[in-house]
Amino acid sequence: MEYGPTISDIRRGKKVRLEELINGVMNQSSYSRFVDGKTETSVNNFALLLDNLNVTYDEFMVIARGFRPDPCEELFTGIFSALRAGDLPAQVILRDQTRALALTATTKVKWINHLACVAQVAYDHLASRTPAAKQTLTDYLLECELWTHYETFLFTNLLFLFSAETVRGMQTRLIRNLRRYDTLHPYGNEPFRATIKMILFYLEKQEVTAALETIVDLQKFPLRDEMIFERMIQQFVSAMAYTIAGVDQLERIDQTLESLRLTGSIRLAAQLLDHLEEITGANQFTSPHLTALLDHWRQALTE
Secondary structure, three states, rough: OOOHHHHHHHHHHHHHHHHHHHOOOOHHHHHHHHOOOOOOOOOOHHHHHHHHHOOOHHHHHHHOOOOOOOOHHHHHHHHHHHHOOOOHHHHHHHHHHHHHHHHHHOOOOOHHHHHHHHHHHHHHHHHHOOOOOOHHHHHHHOOOOOOOOOHHHHHHHHHHHOOHHHHHHHHHHHHHHHHOOOOOOOOOHHHHHHHHHHHHHHOOOOOOOHHHHHHHHOEEEEOOOOOHEEEEEHHHEEEEEEHHHHOOOOOHHHHHHHHHHHHHHHHHHHHHHHHHHHHHHOOOOOOOOHHHHHHHHHHHHOO
């Protein structure tokens, strides 16, 4: 990708004077060679040009791609969508695409190999085969001390692969990210989503104590005022865990579902209700109050 021509397009589109853009960064001759694609510039100079244009790196990359989706992210999303849908034929196509990409890529960066591993793991899971590429992904996440959006995204979507012991080994990195990435958009919510999925994972595995400990960790990081739905999800999942542990909080679950219904979030409410039914079943938890609540909300969410 040639960065220079995109810088020139942004400058012209924003009507920024050339002198204003390159002042203290480079001379006009160096800039001309850069925007003509004849030479590159330093990372420091590139960052200064973006600052002078008031453009973030993520915004720059979207513009440079012609406002098309990131191909890597698109492939990852396609793999996980096919996995959730149980679509084996689509997963075969994605596995072959990513395998070809990994074999022909001119730059052997880690994400290309990971992409091929994820596609293979997803295929193996749907085909009921032992996931041969699982160890590569597990080793990477366990060895990586600093998790960014990329590692959190991998962990969240591959949680079904891991044992409870492995998840506990990764938990410290994830909880650490709750504070580090709280102010980043659009990545700010990713560690929160991953932590919620981890609590659900523990509950599905009947690891109730681990789920309760993770809830305590999550509560140390207060949610921002605008994160209303995250707050409701946290309340629902926490109430579910405490109820299974013997502290009845079905009333809080009922209140959360009602709040979601009033805001028109029927799909989210239905997803949480499915989790409640699956997890209480997995933990062999029953009560007349639970049965009445499930019956009421199954009907209420289909009306």
